[in-house]
Amino acid sequence: MLRIHQIKMEIEHSDREIEIQLRKKLGMGASEPLSWRIARESLDLRKGQPARVVYSIDLFAGDREPKLLKKLGKDAERLDAEDQTHSTESGPKGNVLQFPPVVIGFGPAGMFAAERLSRHGYTPVIIERGSRVEKRVEDIETFWSSGVLNPESNVQFGEGGAGTFSDGKLTSRSKDPRGQQVLDLLAELGAPEDIRYRQKPHIGTDVLRHVVKAMRLRIEAQGGQFLFDTKVCLIKRLPDGLFELELSNGMKMKSDVVVLAVGHSARDTFAMLHGQGVELRQKPFAVGVRIEHQQSEINLQQYSEHLEALEKRYGASEYKLTATTSGGRGVYTFCMCPGGEVVAASSEPGGVVTNGMSRRARDMENANSALLVSVTPEDFNSKHLLSGIEFQRALEAAAYELGGRTYGAPYMTVGEFLGHRPFNASDETGKIKPTYRPHPVKADFRTAMPPFLLEALQDGLTQMGQKMKAFADGDGILTAFETRSSSPVRILRDENTFESISHPGLYPCGEGAGYAGGITSSAIDGIRVAEHILTRGRPELQASWD
Missing domain, CATH: 3.50.50.60 (FAD/NAD(P)-binding domain)
Structure with a gap:
């Protein structure tokens, strides 16, 4: 079997059109038998280049393999048929x-x-x-x-x-x-x-x-x-x-x-x-918050001039962002959920934990993602093996208190979190509505965070907004805390x-x-x-x- 790379198609296309392009690359006529399947599909949206869907195709080539390998060069490779499983007799005899x-x-x-x-x-x-x-x-x-x-x-x-x-x-x-x-x-x-x-x-x-x-x-x-x-x-x-x-x-x-x-x-x-x-x-791990935006805004920024065609083919758009603070600490998005919701993920009484979830259709109004800061054992200053767990628990307990001790989660807008607008506990009129279940509670959770965590999130969020404008929208929603990413x-x-x-x-x-x-x-x-x-x-x- 051969794997054929770089079969490039316009965004809107059919399987029949893929086969036509494959035959053209292989130099095969329309009447010649051809057996193939899609191995990989990716999207090329590089600036200055026409948008393309790029395929790798597995081809059952038989005795034509040597000729095609020579013809296609780096755009083809032979796949070795290896059985990577074990037989029932794989255990040592007598053991x-x-x-x-x-x-x-x-x-x-x-x-x-x-x-x-x-x-x-x-x-x-x-x-x-x-x-x-x-x-x-x-x-x-x-x-x-x-x-x-x-x-x-x-x-x-x-x-x-x-x-x-x-x-x-x-x-x-x-x-x-x-x-x-x-x-x-x-x-x-x-x-x-x-x-x-x-x-x-x-x-x-x-x-x-x-x-x-x-x-x-x-x-x-x-x-x-x-x-x-x-x-x-x-x-x-x-x-x-x-x-x-x-x-x-x-x-x-x-x-x-x-x-x-x-x-x-x-x-x-x-x-x-x-x-x-x-x-x-x-070991190092990460903690942070969940951030929500309107999915339509994310689609518009990510898909740009190809919005209609890409929404039709792929649905809600994803993103992945990273930043490094002035102090060298990593900040990154994680487990991004297009067209999803923020939910309670607690497993212990008296602690609030957030997570994100999407259905197959990814058809809800908001996008959400974890926004996390890398944490090392030095940050909680204890050599006890389980002190990282206590660090997580402290954040979860603080969120539980701020949420009214009913597993409500505290939230605030991006603008409030960054200090671009004063915090207003009674203002719930923003264009982006929090989706957290059981229920969100408007509360300023900045004072519940260690200074290094607050500063890193604010720095990282600002940097990410420079890379993707919609990300730092002042009406974006931050819900606290995400502590169980690893x-x-x-x-x-x-x-x-x-x-x-x-x-x-x-x-x-x-x-x-x-x-x-x-x-x-x-x-x-x-x-x-x-x-x-x-x-x-x-x-x-x-x-x-x-």
């Missing part, structure tokens, strides 16, 4: 796992680790502290409508992980070929086909919920077993090298290998691991075996363990861990709990 693997957490890393293991007969037991996605949706909607929080079933905890209630963005900087495996499997489970090749693929929270359920059913059909609404309270390493897990339902379970795929909000689990001597380290700790693991450096057989992976950021990179990490377990030993089906 048998006594118990099924345990996967703790069913976010992206846990899902893809469990799927890969179950595909090869390892019958993993998946333990998820939160609820099945169907009940989880009900619990979250109750929280957003009434302010009644379920600490174990919310935006952070439950089937699918935190990403289930987001834009469902699948972009990743990783060049790992497993990334395409992730996209292909998601599409097979019901995600839109275009995620296989779009430059910026996304699923949308409404579709992703169904995909997550389909993944669970697939794993069950392959022999996996699930325990929902069950928290792992203790992980002990026994003298014989096995692990014993104590669960919140009173059960105890043993296993040779444990995949630790908890999310970045599993604070009590981090504390438990620290108490058990598992090696953890503080994990404040890293569970240390061997770079070759992926096992905990202090507890061999324990496999930290994904975003919560500090090795990924986002759905796709977390899924890739889960697959890599599963692949190593597949080389460790063959499964022996045996009950693992009592």
Whole structure:
């Protein structure tokens, strides 16, 4: 198979027109047989150049490959057909796992680790502290409508992980070929086909919920077993090298290998691991606010003179902005949600956490994004491994107080935040309306922020407004605080075996363990861990709990 690059099309075009352009590039007549599929689609909007949609095409060329490679030069490459999965016989002969693997957490890393293991007969037991996605949706909607929080079933905890209630963005900087495996499997489970090749693929929270359920059913059909609404309270390493897990339902379970795929909000689990001597380290993370604009203004600025054609083809526009403060601190947008809303993402009583979410259609009035500032351990001046969590909690508690202790979130306009206009708690007449659920509360949250955080946000926001005028619109809405963009700790693991450096057989992976950021990179990490377990030993089906 060949991959043909640089098939350039006008914005409005059909698949038939793609084939005509492909045949022209290949020098093939209209009657010659041609089998192809889209591998990548990107958008070229460089200034001074005509707007184009650019494709890479996978071509089934057969014995024509050598001739086409020579003809097309750098615009063609041969794809090697490699089986990057393991067979069920991949474990060392004679080395048998006594118990099924345990996967703790069913976010992206846990899902893809469990799927890969179950595909090869390892019958993993998946333990998820939160609820099945169907009940989880009900619990979250109750929280957003009434302010009644379920600490174990919310935006952070439950089937699918935190990403289930987001834009469902699948972009990743990783060049790992497993990334395409992730996209292909998601599409097979019901995600839109275009995620296989779009430059910026996304699923949308409404579709992703169904995909997550389909993944669970697939794993069950392959022999996996699930325990929902069950928290792992203790992980002990026994003298014989096995692990014993104590669960919140009173059960105890043993296993040779444990995949630790908890999310970045599993604070009590981090504390438990620290108490058990598992090696953890503080790591940098980020905190900030959610910023909202009118999506129509973002489209106008991003799409410019191609507005009508690009809105028709791609819908709501995205953006990604970065800045560096005069003091060298990074400020950046994160998890931008076109045509979406800001929602409560709390998981602990007495704390307000914000997040963004979009449906597949991205058809709501506002765009929103996290606006974050990089935070290092030096900023909270404590060597305690979990002090980053306390830093997050302090911001969440301050927002809870300012929001009236009912999970309302404090908000203010960009103009007020930057000091371009006086703060007015009674003025709610701006052209941009806050979307936060359960409910927004007009409040000046600047005094609740450490000085370095306030100064960095103001500096970064001003710089970003110079790059993208609509971004610093004085009527823009800032809602506080976004604190759960990444994990404040890293569970240390061997770079070759992926096992905990202090507890061999324990496999930290994904975003919560500090090795990924986002759905796709977390899924890739889960697959890599599963692949190593597949080389460790063959499964022996045996009950693992009592």
